[in-house]
Amino acid sequence: MMDLYAAVIPQAPYIIGAYGLIWVGLLGFVFMVFNRIGRLEKELRVLEESVERRVKS
Amino acid sequence: MGDTPTNDLAVQVRGLTRAFGVRKALNDVSFELPRGAFLSIFGPNGAGKTTLARVLTTLLNPSSGTATILGFDVVTEAVELRHRIGLISHNPLLYPDLTAEENLLFFAEMYALDNPKERVSELLADVELDHRRLDVVGTFSRGMLQRLSIARALLHKPDVLFLDEPYSGLDPHAMDILDGLIAQIRGDHTFVMISHDLDKGLELCSHALILAAGKVVLFESRDQIDVPTFRETYRATVGSGVA
Amino acid sequence: MAKSNSWRQFKAILRKDLVMELRTKEMVTSMGLYALLTMVVYQIALAEAGDSFDVRLVMPGLIWVAFIFMSMLGLNRSFVHEKDQGCIDALLLSPVDRPVIFFAKFAGNLLFLLVVEVLSLPVFSFLFLQGREGFGNPIWMIGVVLFGASVGISGVGTLLATMTVNTKGKDVMLAVLFVPLMYPLLRAAVGATFAAVIGGPGTVETFWLFMAWVAGFDVIMVLVAYGLYEFVIGV
């Protein structure tokens, strides 16, 4: 067991860092894209409504 | 050269569209121009004049629609067509570090002319530059450059000449010379000119076309044109800022 | 007939570039000066290395660093001429096949690059290699590397310079695109030059192995550049 800790403790920060980076990176990407898609859809809806209103009037 | 028989029309454009994504530089442009005509194309900046000229001179391919010049398709018969068209631009399109003669000889080789030396001497005499033939073009005045660039455009005896704002940046004297040269060759050439200068364009043309936002707003022959209404239409397109 | 026309056009473009260069000496002087300046910088870089340091160990790398940056200078100039007065439009308007333009420009750039390389290499050896052991292998081997690598540099460089002349900040742009693409070629060129300079058993085989890489890169990349040229010059 001591052997295990001896190996793990010095290496752990790097491993945790690496996994942390991947997680933050992947989640950040997904979050950003969904955020932008949401905003675009909203903007599109606003524009489409205004087009409809123009057609009616 | 494969001389395919050509029809009476110098330029025939049908449904020409040039688009990239949602933006349309040319939108369903159609017109026909008989041989020997002089077409002036007007329009605000960004109206698609340059794009139209570049498509007709085979430098750009259309996205859809067809254009033929002297019966040659601008896409499929581009090489044959290039032998028959010339371009005079507000840029001289000459190498400043070469002499007048070297410039013309270079382009003569590009067109694979049969007797390049004789043809070049003949043209240099025509544009009254034979005394400067051995001078580097970089030392030429604007007017001399324009004359030489006309000689360059006429090297291969083209039937259709494209003029891209040839008068811009010319002094009155150089303008007169250009007028004279155009008058001289007018009879047996067809001209397509892009112009910002309404007076000059109307003075020269036999047909006029107004382009705005890639669409043809107006296409009439000179005798149909009522100058005041024409001016009004032109001003409306420029003023509306259609870009 | 089309074939002989292309050959005429090729000669005309090449001749035009040569005449312009002989008249202005723009490319060769700027490239040559650049090579000399690099040598000054190398002197600074090696200033504290001491006499025991064998310059021959780093020389192959140093000369290729100089040559790659020098070549970009020339490549940039070669299209500025065409672009300046819109001459490229007049050229494209004439009935010339686009590949002819590629090969003529390629040949011109290769020629200028080789001239400056051949002129600057003796200066380099004069300044840095005096009193050292000479070249380990016959000198013509250096010539083989120079030619082989310069073909790749000018071939790909001609395509890239045609693009970057139309971009903002063209000089930097060319470097950004060019250096990473050239990595395999430069790596092999340095390896071959090293083998030629150091000499000794086995180096001749190593030299030819590296030259095989250079040749392979040349063939593949020049073919691709040729294939892409028509698209790039047409817009």
Next chain:
Amino acid sequence: MKRNPLAEIMLGLGGLLTTAAFFMAFFWAPGTVYPDGRIDFAQKIFYFHVPVAEASFLVFIFTAYYGIKFLMTRKRIYDTKARIATEVTLFFVLLTMATGILWTRVEWGVWWLWEPRLTTYFILTLLVIAYFVLRNSVEDEEKRAVYASAFGILAFIDAPISFFITRWLNSIHPVVFAGGEGSGLETSMLITFIVAQVGMLMLGYAFYQLRLREEELTERLEALKIEIGD
């Protein structure tokens, strides 16, 4: 509005698989044991570092593929697709680089080594970045598309050449799947790896589709604005 359910399923599944692989890596797959009996904990990076790296290569293929398609057809959509593929490539490349550097620090005691695999990957990174620098420096949209396609194709061909030339000069980077004696993995490690790899590829696909959807929306918005502007 056209949604892409497949992209969302892939996103969920990819997230699930990669998370599963994460737990499998730490609680199931055994660690590699050094000859002196120490346990190589750092090896755990392998389950993510390698899948991300492989995904970056696979996505880069699409840069070249759509580049060629664009040059043949001149349809803007292919340029958009090539650009998004390169974007996802860049994203994966950066993740590979970051995890790789951390692993190098643990295993080799330095942050960076000019070792063949690292060198070529560095070159690939530069090529992908250059692609975007090039795009940013061209004003005209169509020119930008043509140049980017041409450069994408060149870069795609160049990358394997740099890979092989450095490879030939001997690498100390581990080669796990080279075949031959002593290569390959224990079953539990292999399964963990495959789960992570499949998950990562699904994520790659989902990222690509999501970005594409975003671009389509932007384009429709642009078209609508032009329409209203008239």
